[in-house]
Amino acid sequence: xxxxxxxxxxxxxxxxxxxxxxxxxxxxxxxxxxxxxxxxxxxxxxxxxxxxxxxxxxxxxx
Amino acid sequence: xxxxxxxxxxxxxxxxxxxxxxxxxxxxxxxxxxxxxxxxxxxxxxxxxxxxxxxxxxxxxxxxxxxxxxxxxxxxxxxxxxxxxxxxxxxxxxxxxxxxxxxxxxxxxxxxxxxxxxxxxxxxxxxxxxxxxxxxxxxxxxxxxxxxxxxxxxxxxxxxxxxxxxxxxxxxxxxxxxxxxxxxxxxxxxxxxxxxxxxxxxxxxxxxxxxxxxxxxxxxxxxxxxxxxxxxxxxxxxxxxxxxxxxxxxxxxxxxxxxxxxxxxxxxxxxxxxxxxxxxxxxxxxxxxxxxxxxxxxxxxxxxxxxxxxxxxxxxxxxxxxxxxxxxxxxxxxxxxxxxxxxxxxxxxxxxxxxxxxxxxxxxxxxxxxxxxxxxxxxxxxxxxxxxxxxxxxx
Numbered sequence: 148x149x150x151x152x153x154x155x156x157x158x159x160x161x162x163x164x165x166x167x168x169x170x171x172x173x174x175x176x177x178x179x180x181x182x183x184x185x186x187x188x189x190x191x192x193x194x195x196x197x198x199x200x201x202x203x204x205x206x207x208x209x
Numbered sequence: 210x211x212x213x214x215x216x217x218x219x220x221x222x223x224x225x226x227x228x229x230x231x232x233x234x235x236x237x238x239x240x241x242x243x244x245x246x247x248x249x250x251x252x253x254x255x256x257x258x259x260x261x262x263x264x265x266x267x268x269x270x271x272x273x274x275x276x277x278x279x280x281x282x283x284x285x286x287x288x289x290x291x292x293x294x295x296x297x298x299x300x301x302x303x304x305x306x307x308x309x310x311x312x313x314x315x316x317x318x319x320x321x322x323x324x325x326x327x328x329x330x331x332x333x334x335x336x337x338x339x340x341x342x343x344x345x346x347x348x349x350x351x352x353x354x355x356x357x358x359x360x361x362x363x364x365x366x367x368x369x370x371x372x373x374x375x376x377x378x379x380x381x382x383x384x385x386x387x388x389x390x391x392x393x394x395x396x397x398x399x400x401x402x403x404x405x406x407x408x409x410x411x412x413x414x415x416x417x418x419x420x421x422x423x424x425x426x427x428x429x430x431x432x433x434x435x436x437x438x439x440x441x442x443x444x445x446x447x448x449x450x451x452x453x454x455x456x457x458x459x460x461x462x463x464x465x466x467x468x469x470x471x472x473x474x475x476x477x478x479x480x481x482x483x484x485x486x487x488x489x490x491x492x493x494x495x496x497x498x499x500x501x502x503x504x505x506x507x508x509x510x511x512x513x514x515x516x517x518x519x520x521x522x523x524x525x526x527x528x529x530x531x532x533x534x535x536x537x538x539x540x541x542x543x544x545x546x547x548x549x550x551x552x553x554x555x556x557x558x559x560x561x562x563x564x565x566x567x568x569x570x571x572x573x574x575x576x577x578x579x580x581x582x583x584x585x586x587x588x589x590x591x592x593x594x595x596x597x598x599x600x601x602x603x604x
């Protein structure tokens with residue numbers, strides 16, 4: 148099972164990930180991602196979200 | 210209970226007590242024989258020795274994870290303001306700390322031994338002890354910051370980088386001092402290893418609990434005899450605290466408030482009860498202080514200790530502290546929003562700080578539920594906030 152991992156020191160709360168993966172990521176009141184389980188989420192969409200993060204804060208961990 | 214007198218020349222530290230037979234704090238200086246790595250691993254495994262910094266990781270496993278030539282790092286930064294046990298140990302028993310450090314260093318044939326402390330008296334005592342031992346131990350004075358005591362942050366600082374936790378956690382046994390494999394542990398762990406070598410596993414295990422023989426140092430607050438204690442494992446907390454009833458804080462400001470009155474100094478059992486022993490802080494609140502105010506005060510301090518690297522910690526902790534500040538004076542608090550805030554931060558950060566801080570606040574609000582509800586109803590208790598839980602005072 149793969150998991151989305153955050154480097155929280157990089158994340159600036161741009162919020163792109165939540166737009167690209169609304170089924171797995173919501174934003175808290177300050178705009179920082181709250182990550183749910185990504186099992187069953189289209190892996191291609193996950194890869195796109197990871198690659199789109201302007202801070203390169205996201206990665207997929209097996 | 211025995212009271213150990215303050216020795217002359219020691220800068221003011223809290224009173225020192227032992228319950229049952231003192232071990233670390235025995236008056237005689239221990240003769241610590243040299244041991245090899247295998248002996249240490251096996252002996253630590255036999256007595257179930259757990260790290261004393263807070264994470265309670267098995268010492269045998271950590272020691273077995275490094276090879277000969279690993280660096281040795283002794284964490285004496287004691288960044289938890291409610292804890293005094295490490296400073297008491299370093300200031301009054303620096304020879305046991307130096308002997309324990311040299312013991313591990315020699316067993317690993319280490320090229321470098323570093324003790325990091327954040328207070329000048331401990332540094333001075335350790336430097337003198339290292340000289341007496343003729344051991345090439347470097348003693349470093351590091352900045353006193355809560356998050357700075359986290360091992361990754363400490364290593365970053367000693368490696369001439371910003372003393373903050375890394376975004377991606379790297380364990381010291383992989384990359385520590387000088388970017389090389391390092392055996393790193395809390396200062397009391399090294400003293401316990403020194404004691405283990407001096408006594409041998411059988412004598413070491415003659416007191417304490419079957420699953421965790423030996424003793425622990427702890428710091429007690431809020432009673433009529435506060436101070437640092439050495440206690441045998443298995444000791445009932447009731448015996449330590451005395452007649453007080455009401456919630457107990459275990460593990461310090463990353464710890465847990467509990468209303469149970471049947472707990473004992475037993476890391477393994479506490480863990481099954483969802484409670485971490487942490488660095489051994491035990492606190493209760495006297496009747497004449499407002500518990501909501503005490504918790505709010507610490508919450509504000511915890512928010513200020515954030516390294517401000519991670520959003521949920523940077524913004525979440527001050528927001529929660531603000532809610533609690535409103536609660537003290539009976540101002541309106543959006544409890545639904547507070548619940549969301551408390552539920553959303555755990556696990557979201559580079560280090561344990563936000564998670565630990567939330568554990569402290571959330572368990573405190575639960576444990577003092579009746580007081581919290583009175584405050585939320587706009588009827589604050591009117592008691593003063595005495596500051597029983599100490600914040601970063603003079604070191």
